[in-house]
Amino acid sequence: MSKLKKLRKVLVIHGPNLNMLGKREPAIYGKTTLNEINKKLKNAGKNLEITIDTFQSNHEGEIVEKIQDAMGKCQGLIINPAAYTHTSIAIRDALLLLNIPIIEIHLSNIYKRESFRNKSMIADIATAQISGFGILGYSMALEAIVTMIST
Numbered sequence: 001m002s003k004l005k006k007l008r009k010v011l012v013i014h015g016p017n018l019n020m021l022g023k024r025e026p027a028i029y030g031k032t033t034l035n036e037i038n039k040k041l042k043n044a045g046k047n048l049e050i051t052i053d054t055f056q057s058n059h060e061g062e063i064v065e066k067i068q069d070a071m072g073k074c075q076g077l078i079i080n081p082a083a084y085t086h087t088s089i090a091i092r093d094a095l096l097l098l099n100i101p102i103i104e105i106h107l108s109n110i111y112k113r114e115s116f117r118n119k120s121m122i123a124d125i126a127t128a129q130i131s132g133f134g135i136l137g138y139s140m141a142l143e144a145i146v147t148m149i150s151t
């Protein structure tokens with residue numbers, strides 16, 4: 001990497017139960033594991049000269065703290081808050097601390113499922129949302145966020 005090029009870091013946050021990907025309702029979420037998704041993202045990041053930091057938690061407060069910790073350290077955030085998408089004002093409030101592009105992502109199309117999944121607490125404060133593309137959505141989100149932080 002050239003010395004003049006700024007270091008860029010994108011944080012990817014995975015919410016509750018996403019650590020069970022591969023085993024969890026594969027008809028909806030696919031057979032790819034979270035490790036495989038993270039590896040793909042990190043490899044893609046290397047080619048783009050971007051550091052990818054990944055984080056998964058089943059605990060709302062830990063996700064809030066990770067978002068707080070990203071202040072001033074990351075240039076972009078990709079987040080699948082999983083079930084907290086539909087309930088968490090705390091995660092929404094934490095995201096409002098960040099002044100960087102935020103992409104909300106879901107493996108499944110949350111608008112095609114049960115009505116309680118149709119509402120996202122963060123859709124109106126995220127820069128963009130990707131929903132229903134399965135694991136391809138993560139590559140799409142990375143490509144989009146890299147474009148956003150490079151322009």
Ligand code: DQA
Binds near residue numbers: 016085105106
């Ligand atoms: C999800 C959709 C949520 O409704 C669900 O609770 C998840 C995963 C998705 O990626 O499709 O855990 O965010």
